[in-house]
Amino acid sequence: MSRMIKSISLFLACCVGSYVIILLILCNISYSNVAVIHYTNNYSVRIGGNTYHQFHNFDFNAPHDIIFLGASKAMKAYNPEIFNQSGLNTYNLGSHVQDPENSYEIVKHYLNSSNCKQIFYEITDGLYSQPLVPSTQSDIDLVTNTPGNGVAMDILFRNFDPKLINIYSIRELQLNPIAFQAEPAYKGLGFVGRLHSLSLLNRKELQTGKQRPTDNVVWDKQSISDLKALIELIKSKNIQLIGIYGPVSTYYSDKRTAQYVDYMRDIFNSYGCEFWDLSRLPGIEDKTHYSDLSHLNKAGADIFSDTIVKRIQQRNTTGREFR
Amino acid sequence: MQFNTIKYLVFLFIVFAVTLALSKLRNSRWIILLLASLIFYYTWQPYYVALLLFSAALVYSTGLLMGRSPDLKTRRRWLWAGGGVQLLILFFFKYTEPIISSITGLNPKSAEYPLFRILLPVGISFYTFQALSYLFDIYYGFRKEERHAGYFAAYLTSFPQLISGPIERSGNFLKQLRQPFVFNLQETALGTRRIVWGLFKKVVVADRIGAIVDPVYYDVTNYHGAILFFVSLLYVFQLYFDFSGYSDIAIGSAEVLGIKLGENFNHPLSSKSVTEFWRKWHISLGNWLRDYVYNPILFANKKWGKSAIYFALLVTFLICGIWHGAKWNYVIFGSLQAFALVVEAILARKRKQWANSKTRKVYLAISWVLTFTFIFISDIFFRSGTVEDATHIIQSFVSSNWRLEELLAYVNMLTKPKLAFSLMFLISLIIVDRRISQFAHGKKDFGQFGNALVSGSMMAMVIIFGYWGKVAFLYFQF
């Protein structure tokens, strides 16, 4: 028995030792200004980019009125600048493929009733129904780019996956990581506003609709339960929550969108939260206001954000809630 | 539960710990193995566990009936009945959909025909062949029937080989399973080494190469000679490292549990003849075909003399091809093997002379080149989606339009450092394959610390350099 323990310990020691040494070397030698580690696998991302700047520039102590949360649909639809012009203090913490499980981590570690009065949570088609978009990209993104160890460690332990172990280790072992710059479409305050509209390929797809999502929604049980857990967490922190289904192009049929809205509305209402159906807004057109079939471009986002500002003002003066 | 996941390693460790803890209890071994295997299969396809158990019951009963038969004729009848039903099951799940769609031209994968979408039970080709080997062994008198249902079920469902082999014979397996488990540190250490080595071959090399090969094979007709040659060459190695890596994990897993399975690969790419290749590639399948298809056909027709050999080879390798799938590609693949083996059989005498002559070295070098080229061409048929794709690729080699710039553009797109790194890994592995294999087989010893260092650093490299994600083993669809 003791021989076996000695044997296992020796193996583990050599394994961990080699692991740390190899990573240290690969993280601190560069080729073309990029650490060599990024050439040796197919999933690690360099520290930096939109998510990095978005989270590192977030003032955790400021009393925000509204935080926008959700996937890239949220990140590209809510322009805090428009909101802030009307006197509100807002910030966008939406990020790529941020599924409810990862949104949970962000709320858990970064938000509380002092720095966040309300959360506007954006519902993205594809994160709650089949075919389910996997959240791997978000896991990698958040483990690499979020400040503090809380979010990274939680995501790592939730998905015990060699990729994430490596990414977390890379993050810790890089002695002088240089965060690369966010892209030009990143406008600050967490918002990404692309300037182009639908490509030729997008337009063709809109017309032919060959790979259009079906009219019949097949819900993913796990994602729905994650959503409920997220809502419960937000409520337990005394933060007001509003669920929103923002604009989508007609690539998503009215029938499908309606199913999503109805289902989500029931969930949010059951927790005493408002749910806003803004899937089809007058003034937002397929051809000019979308950068691709699922995301608004800057022009579209500005119109959308403006619409919400007006709705909030209306609410404040009339006291009428939107359910 | 894929072999290349942490979940599997934890699962294996638990099965090992339970086996060790309960080793003093009589009969614990088959119960633990059977339970673990059913749980394992359940994580793949919950509903098909019932089918697997049905096959176990079917073949077990057939074995009993054969054992009880007074004469050969009755035994043969039971063999046909039981074995026939099992084969029909295999045939139904594997071949009906492709055959129907090729006759009617309909595509079952389209949403309009959900009814005839038949989901293939994972591992069915492998466990069917394991089951048939058991029945044939009884029929030919190589063994007596297994009376204990539990032991038989544990054999048929045994999780290390269940999904993609090796195709194990009941005699060897059950003899070991019947012995109480005695913990042997050396054996467990070797098993672990084997698993780490298999993982290395699979996730560090094969999957990496796959990421380079797949995009081109996805859209073959748009490419030309240079790039197609490059990725096809890479594929030969990808397939070898993928499948042999998988087998290593399977064999290593069984070794950890105290059971020695038969080897499945023996450095086949260095073969100097196609005959030699089939003794070193997917050995368990080759042996199965030899013992249960080739030999019976050969001896039944021995009055034809040499022609019996050619006929037996043809049938055997057509079956080999079709076993891989109901696509014309596989039929051509099988036919190619048969053709090459027949040619080599015809030239057998001459080849022996050349191998013993003064120009031995030249002969062997040319033989290797020819054999490798043959494997290269065969693998193109193996990998391509359709026969048209395969013929397009081969035609592109002989056309004058190789479009080297296409290859260079692809290389550029792949980011040169990433590609360089992948190729570096591949080439290093080709060079050290034999040496590390010996280490993994326990034939090389570096002392206690040295062994731990080699295995430990290999495991670290698996974690760091592995291509993790939704990449399964190539052979699991069989």
Place this chain on the structure above:
Amino acid sequence: MIDERVNKVFRTVFENPQISVNASTTAEDIDGWDSITHLTLITSIEAEFDVSFTGFEIMGMQNVGDMVRLIAQKTDA
């Protein structure tokens, strides 16, 4: 008596005058044993002893001892 004639056939088929088989000899023990030589061996044995084996009987032969037993059965009948 049988053993020596068997040895002679083996030596001829495998072109090796050193071969000496016993009851437990199997294919693995003989250099150059492949399906071609196996076939030649069977047909040569049949010719030498003037017997005929069925495919089933050949399949059942696991070693030389089995072969010898079968020859004895057929020649005594």
